[in-house]
Every structure is written in C-alpha cells, then in structure tokens.
Amino acid sequence: MAFSRKKGAEFTGDTVALEGVELRYEDGPRVLADVNLSIPQQSFYFLTGPSGAGKTSLLSLMYLAKRPTQGRIKLFGEDVWEAKRARLPVLRRRLGVVFQDFRLLDHMTAFDNVALPLRVAGAGEITLQRNVSELLKWVGLEDSMNALPTQLSGGQQQRVAIARAVVHRPKLILADEPTGNVDDTIAMRLMMLFVELNKLGSSVIIATHNEHLVARFPFPRIHLENGKVTVHEPAGANP
Amino acid sequence: MSVFAMRSDLPLRGDTSGRFVALLVMVLVFVGALAVTVNAYVGGLLDNWNRSVTGTLTIQIPLSDARNGDVNAAVARVIDVLSRHPAVAHAEAVPRAKVIALLKPWLGEDDAVNDLPLPALIDVELRAADAGAVDAVSTSVKTAAPGAVIDDHRVWLTRVVGLANGLKIVAIALMTLVTGALGLTIIFATRASLTEFAQVIEVLHVVGAKDGYIAGQFARRALIQGLLGGLAGLVLYAPALALVAWLAARVDAEILPTVQLTPGYWVAMTALPFAASLLATVTANMTVRRALASRV
Numbered sequence: 001m002a003f004s005r006k007k008g009a010e011f012t013g014d015t016v017a018l019e020g021v022e023l024r025y026e027d028g029p030r031v032l033a034d035v036n037l038s039i040p041q042q043s044f045y046f047l048t049g050p051s052g053a054g055k056t057s058l059l060s061l062m063y064l065a066k067r068p069t070q071g072r073i074k075l076f077g078e079d080v081w082e083a084k085r086a087r088l089p090v091l092r093r094r095l096g097v098v099f100q101d102f103r104l105l106d107h108m109t110a111f112d113n114v115a116l117p118l119r120v121a122g123a124g125e126i127t128l129q130r131n132v133s134e135l136l137k138w139v140g141l142e143d144s145m146n147a148l149p150t151q152l153s154g155g156q157q158q159r160v161a162i163a164r165a166v167v168h169r170p171k172l173i174l175a176d177e178p179t180g181n182v183d184d185t186i187a188m189r190l191m192m193l194f195v196e197l198n199k200l201g202s203s204v205i206i207a208t209h210n211e212h213l214v215a216r217f218p219f220p221r222i223h224l225e226n227g228k229v230t231v232h233e234p235a236g237a238n239p
Numbered sequence: 240m241s242v243f244a245m246r247s248d249l250p251l252r253g254d255t256s257g258r259f260v261a262l263l264v265m266v267l268v269f270v271g272a273l274a275v276t277v278n279a280y281v282g283g284l285l286d287n288w289n290r291s292v293t294g295t296l297t298i299q300i301p302l303s304d305a306r307n308g309d310v311n312a313a314v315a316r317v318i319d320v321l322s323r324h325p326a327v328a329h330a331e332a333v334p335r336a337k338v339i340a341l342l343k344p345w346l347g348e349d350d351a352v353n354d355l356p357l358p359a360l361i362d363v364e365l366r367a368a369d370a371g372a373v374d375a376v377s378t379s380v381k382t383a384a385p386g387a388v389i390d391d392h393r394v395w396l397t398r399v400v401g402l403a404n405g406l407k408i409v410a411i412a413l414m415t416l417v418t419g420a421l422g423l424t425i426i427f428a429t430r431a432s433l434t435e436f437a438q439v440i441e442v443l444h445v446v447g448a449k450d451g452y453i454a455g456q457f458a459r460r461a462l463i464q465g466l467l468g469g470l471a472g473l474v475l476y477a478p479a480l481a482l483v484a485w486l487a488a489r490v491d492a493e494i495l496p497t498v499q500l501t502p503g504y505w506v507a508m509t510a511l512p513f514a515a516s517l518l519a520t521v522t523a524n525m526t527v528r529r530a531l532a533s534r535v
C-alpha cells in the first residue's frame with residue numbers, strides 16, 4: 001500500500017491531501033464541491049475567501065470534526081475515514097487547532113486550557129508545567145496563567161487558544177481567523193509565532209479575510225469561493 | 240490526591256443531573272443497609288432459635304387429661320416413660336412459675352395469672368434430632384397420656400423461616416428496583432450531560448482525547464457523586480438503625496433474643512456505598528463510550 005508506514009517512522013508524503021471532497025450540511029447546498037488539495041510538509045498557506053465561503057468547514061474536515069459527504073481525506077498519508085476509530089485521536093494529536101470562537105473551557109484556568117493537549121496525551125506534569133509556562137510567557141500571558149477565560153479580554157483569550165493549539169508541537173497547525181481580535185502589533189507577533197513553528201517543521205494553514213496580513217507575508221494562498229478552491233502563489237513570489 | 244481534589248475537564252458546578260445521581264445512590268445505600276441489617280438480624284435470630292430448638296420437644300399435658308387423675312399424675316407417668324426411652328437424653332417438667340413467666344408477655348402482669356388453671360409442660364432433649372426419634376417418642380408419650388400434645392417446634396420454625404425469607408425477598412426487590420432506577424438515571428443523566436457538554440467534548444476530541452479519556456471524566460464525576468450520596472445514605476441510616484434497635488430492645492428477650500452482628504455484616508455495610516459508586520461509575524463510563532462510538 002502506497003501510504004502504509006511503520007508507527008514512528010518518519011513520514012515523507014503530504015501533510016494533508018483532499019481528493020474529490022464534497023461537503024454539504026443535511027439537505028443544504030454543497031459548501032464544498034470536488035475539492036482537491038495537497039498540503040506538503042512544512043508548508044505555510046493562507047486560506048482566504050468571503051465570509052460564508054466554507055473556510056471553517058474546510059478546516060473542520062481537516063481536523064476531523066466532520067466527515068466529507070464525498071471523497072477522501074488523508075492525514076500524514078493515512079486515509080482518515082478508512083482507519084479505525086481508535087486511530088483518530090492519534091492523528092488528531094499531530095494537529096493543532098485554533099477555533100474561530102476559541103472554544104476555551106470556561107471552568108479551567110488559562111494554564112489548564114493550554115495544558116489540555118498534553119494532559120489528554122498523558123504527558124508528565126513536570127515537563128508540562130515548564131512547557132506551558134514558557135509558552136504562556138511567550139504569548140505575553142505570564143500574569144494571567146491562573147485567570148479563567150471569562151476574566152480575560154478577547155485578545156488574551158485568542159492567545160490562550162493559540163497557545164493550546166501549538167503547545168504539543170503539532171505537525172499541522174490549522175488556525176481559523178487567529179488574528180481577528182488583536183491589534184496589528186499582537187497580530188504580527190502571533191504571525192511570527194506561526195512562522196517560527198513552521199520553520200521548526202510544522203505545516204501551517206491560516207484562514208483569514210485580512211488582505212493586509214496576507215499581503216505582508218510571502219506565502220501561497222488557498223482561495224475558496226462557490227465551493228471551489230484555487231491555489232495562488234504569492235504576488236512577488238520570492239520568499 | 241483524592242478524587243475530590245482532582246482537576247476535571249468537565250464543568251461540575253451547577254450540575255443538577257449529577258446531584259440527582261447522588262440522591263439516588265443515597266436512597267440505594269439506605270435501602271441496601273436496611274436489607275443487609277434485616278438479613279443479618281433474621282439470620283442471627285434463626286441461628287439462635289435453631290440452636291435452642293433442634294433436638295428438643297415440648298410436651299403439653301392439657302387440663303382435660305386430669306379426668307383420669309390429676310395433671311401431675313399424668314406428668315409423672317410421661318416422665319417415667321421418657322426417662323426409660325432410648326431416644327431421650329433428658330426430660331424435665333417445666334415448673335409452673337416458668338410457665339407463668341412465659342405467658343406474662345401475652346397476659347400482662349395481672350396477679351390473676353397465678354390462679355389460672357394451666358396445662359403442664361415437659362421439656363424433652365433428644366439424643367439425636369431425627370424424625371424417627373420424634374415419632375418413637377410421640378408414640379410412647381401417647382400411650383402414657385393420650386391427650387398429650389407434642390410440639391417438635393418445626394412447624395413454628397418453618398413459619399419463622401418463611402417470614403424471614405419474605406422480608407428478604409421484599410428487601411431484595413426494593414434494592415433491585417432502586418438499583419434499576421439508579422442505572423437508568425445515570426444513563427439519562429449522562430446522555431443529558433453529553434448534550435450539554437457537546438462543545439467541551441468536541442474540544443477534547445480535537446485536542447486528541449480518546450473516547451476512554453472522555454468516558455473517564457464522566458465516570459469520575461459519577462464516582463464523586465456516588466461516594467457523596469453513598470456516605471450520606473449511611474449517615475442517614477445510622478439513626479434509623481438506632482431507632483429499630485431501640486424498638487427491638489423493648490420487646491421481651493424471650494421472643495427476640497439479642498443478635499450479635501458478625502464482622503461480615505460490618506464489611507457488607509462498609510462495602511455498600513463503594514458498590515453503589517462502582518455501579519454509578521461503570522454505568523456512566525459505558526454510556527459515554529457507547530454514545531461516542533457512534534459519533535464522527
């Protein structure tokens with residue numbers, strides 16, 4: 001089998017591949033129609049398109065919260081919906097997701113929210129404490145570690161959400177409008193975090209409708225409109 | 240670190256369905272404690288009675304036998320026969336004073352009891368407690384005193400056993416009902432929580448939690464509720480037990496001998512809240528696993 005591999009062996013194919021993917025909600029119209037897309041390793045993409053185009057839907061297919069109504073999705077070479085259910089958590093642990101609406105757990109402190117991906121994977125508390133504190137410091141939340149999400153501003157919550165998405169060094173980072181609630185300075189700082197993680201080996205896909213942001217970085221963009229995707233190389237393509 | 244102090248991925252505050260689980264576990268443990276106590280007490284009583292009854296006979300010489308002389312003569316004849324009988328170890332007339340004492344609980348303290356014409360009683364101890372011996376002795380006694388009534392206590396004991404078993408069946412039926420209600424409540428409460436916390440569960444899934452991990456979160460919550468409810472049930476049961484014990488102590492010791500509660504009883508009582516909590520935990524765990532298995 002072309003995509004089979006031993007556990008733990010280094011994977012060399014595309015990070016994500018969509019083949020003939022269609023998505024519709026219930027009996028609604030097709031949000032995505034025959035989408036073919038492959039995201040190579042250590043790549044960086046913007047995902048653009050008007051509001052309601054299906055950016056969130058496309059990402060949620062990639063983080064396995066939805067099943068396509070047609071077509072195949074491969075994550076790290078594995079056909080996701082052919083695999084056993086017990087395999088899904090293993091694949092998801094290689095992903096980092098920033099939800100558009102953050103989805104922080106309101107009864108947990110910022111620290112515990114960020115620690116969640118490590119805890120569900122059974123990480124030891126000592127390394128966990130160090131990694132989480134370090135990361136929270138990096139995103140400028142060292143003073144809010146023990147605050148509940150409801151005690152934080154929108155921008156602070158967003159940074160907690162981003163920290164939670166990257167704390168476990170995922171191979172693929174999917175961020176849905178991650179700079180929507182912060183000012184330009186912080187937006188740039190968060191972008192630099194994603195760029196840094198990309199340099200360390202993660203693939204990154206950032207959904208945004210901020211044209212300004214897209215223009216400032218030399219990354220290709222996946223444009224979504226009328227259920228179809230088109231991939232555009234950066235304007236002055238010379239990174 | 241206790242389960243109570245552990246961090247939970249599910250918000251526990253304002254968790255009404257959980258409180259309902261605690262309440263039902265409380266009722267279950269209370270009823271269970273009652274059943275265990277009834278069981279232990281009845282078992283102890285039967286044991287007491289069995290020991291004092293098996294291998295003994297009570298022979299009653301009714302007043303009507305006095306026609307052929309007086310009652311005392313009839314008693315003497317029967318005792319004579321019994322003392323020579325090979326199956327009998329010992330035979331002794333019950334003194335009139337003791338007969339009166341036995342009747343006091345039914346007849347009251349009235350002095351008139353002393354003047355009542357009473358049948359004579361003879362206690363017989365058999366060498367072996369088998370039916371053949373009882374029959375042989377009966378035949379011999381009937382020839383000496385045709386009106387004698389021989390009571391081998393078995394009919395009475397059978398009825399007591401019947402009553403005890405009836406009580407046990409009622410207690411077991413009650414426990415089964417409450418256990419069933421608890422199981423169903425946990426299933427429905429857990430399903431309600433699954434809907435209520437759908438967003439939390441999606442986040443847990445997305446960050447890579449296995450179904451077992453999420454089920455474990457619910458199970459731990461059920462365990463905490465179960466332990467709280469179970470302890471409350473035992474705490475509530477203590478005064479109820481004291482009340483029953485006090486009521487029993489007022490009954491004459493001849494009818495209700497004191498029962499020594501065995502270590503097994505205390506083990507069972509202590510195990511009750513844990514057994515109920517375990518049931519709650521396992522049910523919650525299985526409910527979540529089944530519900531999640533059919534999801535994306």
Ligand SMILES: Nc1ncnc2c1ncn2[C@@H]1O[C@H](COP(=O)(O)OP(=O)(O)O)[C@@H](O)[C@H]1O
Binds near residue numbers: 049050051052053058
């Ligand atoms: N859970 C849902 N049920 C039904 N329709 C949905 C659901 N989520 C999104 N949609 C519809 O799918 C389309 C794409 O939505 P979405 O993926 O959120 O777009 P975007 O993120 O680009 O704004 C919209 O028309 C939206 O109304």
Ligand SMILES: [Mg+2]
Binds near residue numbers: 055057176
């Ligand atoms: Mg969206």
